[in-house]
Amino acid sequence: MVFTLSYSLCFLLLLLKLLPFSIIAQTYKNIYLGSSLIAQDSNSSWASQSGEFAFGFQKIGNDGFLLAIWFNKIPERTIVWSFDGSILVQQGSTVELTADGQLLLHDISTGKDISVSSSAGTGVTHAAMLDSGNFVLANQNSISSWESFDRPTDTILPTQTLSRGSILFASHTRTNYSKGRFMLTLESDGNLVFYTTKFPLDSRNFIYNKTEVSGFEVIFNQSGSIYVTAQNGSILYELSSNVVSNMQDYYQRATLGYDGVLRHYIYPKSDSRVERGWSTLFFTPPNICTSVLEGTGGGACGFNSLCRNDDLEGPSCHCPEGYNFTDPKDLLKGCKQDFVSQSCGEESQETDLFYLHDMRSTDWAGSANYEFFDSVSEDWCRKSCLGDCFCDIAFFKEQMCWKKSIPLSNGRIDLSSDWKAMVKIRNRNSSSTTVGADSGKKDNSALILHGIVFLISCSLFVFLCLIATCLLVYRIYHRIAKVSKLYPGIQGVTLRCFTYMELKEATDGFKKELGRGAFATVFKGVLVSENGKYVAVKRLLDTMVRESDMEFKAEVSTIGRTNHRNLVQLLGFCNEGQHRILVYELMSNGTLASFLFGESKLNWHRRKQIALGIARGLLYLHEDCSSQIIHCDIKPENVLLDDTFTARIADFGLAKLLKTDQTRTITAIRGTKGYLAPEWFKCLPITVKVDVYSYGILLLEIICCRKNFEAKANDENEMLLADWAYSCYNQRKLHLLVDNDDEALDDMKKMEKSVMTALWCIQQDPSLRPTMKDVMQMLEGTVDISIPPNPSSL
Ligand SMILES: *[C@@H]1O[C@H](CO)[C@@H](O)[C@H](O)[C@H]1NC(C)=O
Ligand SMILES: *[C@@H]1O[C@H](CO)[C@@H](O)[C@H](O)[C@H]1NC(C)=O
Ligand SMILES: *[C@@H]1O[C@H](CO)[C@@H](O)[C@H](O)[C@H]1NC(C)=O
Ligand SMILES: *[C@@H]1O[C@H](CO)[C@@H](O)[C@H](O)[C@H]1NC(C)=O
Ligand SMILES: *[C@@H]1O[C@H](CO)[C@@H](O)[C@H](O)[C@H]1NC(C)=O
């Protein structure tokens, strides 16, 4: 920065003492060592000579004061720079240019001093708020050693330049100046790049506009042009050009808005103008809604939201019907369902409780479709989505039907398009049913007809693959089961065959319900015949169980022949008429889910033990028991804790006990949303690696004590634990995953190993996932773990 400083500083100091301030200097006003400002309601600031800019404290709502620079002559007091938007100080805090030339922010509530000019060299003799909007610390020779222009926040001003490596970052919201979700940088190789971040981390997520030039710097010149120049000064690329001839009559700024759009604004200086206010001269990208197409992350407006770009007003965020903003104060945080989503359990009953709402001109581009059908009718597409608990929205176009689940990415509204999305919403009440909800029952024949059409489509293969796999797996087990006798177990385990009356008595007429799942209800019981031993009695819904006696017995004996300290032991069964009941030992501490997501959480060391226990149990099922068992539904609800808090896997072997071939494609899938490996949705064989995947998700949940998908997470990138964990791992910020968990924070090495193991388990490609034996070794620390690739990349 050029200073027109007079002869000597001493002379100036002398003048200062004798004369009023304004006479001294032409273009600057000095602030001397020892000066300070206090954060208080009567604004205190250091203004520039012309009074157009000021440096000091700006009150931000009722949250505190921000150390900032702003346009001082306009009513809006628009902020163009701030020290650190995340630091708001309370009334009475000060900023001081200390005797040794440091600019210090003293926060009265913490009592801490924060260095504002940390990189300034020694020898600072004064500071100045320049008329350009630049605040500088300078030495005796007026060489500046620190400038606010070198540390831009979201705005650049005329005469300011952006050098290679500088970053403009969007504010979080209109009124919150901490770092937001979008950044603009001139990269070290000279490209001008706009990108989204993995908010709240700064790291780059998706580049939504890139100008490939080998730029040296970005210049905003006084007549209102913004351009990229080469090192020799020649203009390589013009971003915004001056269209107003009398630019000196306007204030100008270029700001990267919290919505990710860079806008060049002007504001008439003259008071005589009737209409004053910032108006946009130029903005880019032209349509951010279509520019942001993130592979991971929610898109321009966050998960499940819809971005709409109006020519006049720019982009705005909306929620689909039935959804509300996650945080009404931060619309970019996305939307959440305003209803309880469809349960995958009693699916047949719940279908009637939902309807599909048509939303025209709406699309969620790039959100993974988990199913696609060709040559089907719209009606078929609707019913298929309604009857499928995984389907949250469907699209129909020219006989093609796509189904997607939340969280949905990159939603946008384009009024000129012919898109049509159908959003599934729970009925407010059964009387107020709208589209298609009440037609479910009577149209079964139509459904079958369309089923034929559907057989032609690609999904035929998915369907056949599943059936084939199931049949094959089943055959193998069946054969093994046939040769062994029913009752004698191994290692002294004998299955008891109970009568229905016996169990009715034991449960006092099936009174004390412990839990209810998709295909069974569990009751507490006590066996008088065995010294009052407590048991869990699992009564399978008769519609869900295989009809054949032989099959049932075979499967039960497979389960009965397992014996491991990390499995819930099957004690006996009942197979009388339509009554199919399994009797297990009772686990006094209930499910792991309640100790991860409930009020009282398990401590870190216990959680580590539990993670190992589950891995051991799974390893036994996969490799060590007489016939391999794929669990198919590993989740915290299916891990029980006994009185010593040892993890015991429940419900293994049930996958084969249940009818798998009664319904259409997706419902043939066993398992629970969120824990399902991708191969369930593809035409890939189902192997033990599906359990490894589910285990990986479960392991992350155990580490972080939270659900894999949490709509009310602090920030949208935290919503999907799997993605969030990878970002934190990649950024070496694993501490963010276990916020207040001191024990885990003290055990970072182990915690990192666990996260790495989990990331390997949830790789898309099953062959990349470790076996449970590998997992055990990784967790026990007996092998080195290599760096896991991004699990969401294909
Ligand atoms: C302080 O500045 C605000 C605008 O930021 C203005 O509305 C208010 O009147 C000022 N207060 C005083 C005491 O000057
Ligand atoms: C601003 O947003 C950040 C999140 O990025 C949050 O931590 C902070 O509390 C917010 N500040 C205010 C004053 O709301
Ligand atoms: C600013 O840049 C534009 C475009 O390159 C040029 O026409 C104009 O003369 C420049 N103004 C100044 C004051 O340098
Ligand atoms: C400046 O450099 C660019 C390439 O960086 C080159 O194309 C241009 O001719 C140079 N201009 C002058 C005047 O040297
Ligand atoms: C990127 O920015 C340029 C310049 O504003 C614009 O012409 C182009 O359409 C933008 N590209 C996208 C994909 O938004």
Ligand SMILES: *[C@@H]1O[C@H](CO)[C@@H](O)[C@H](O)[C@H]1NC(C)=O
């Ligand atoms: C969601 O929005 C609707 C109206 O748009 C409102 O009635 C409802 O209370 C909101 N729900 C929540 C949870 O904020």
Ligand SMILES: CC(=O)N[C@H]1CO[C@H](CO)[C@@H](O)[C@@H]1O
């Ligand atoms: C929200 C609401 O009105 N719910 C009612 C819907 O109808 C059932 C009976 O069918 C009532 O029990 C609910 O209270």
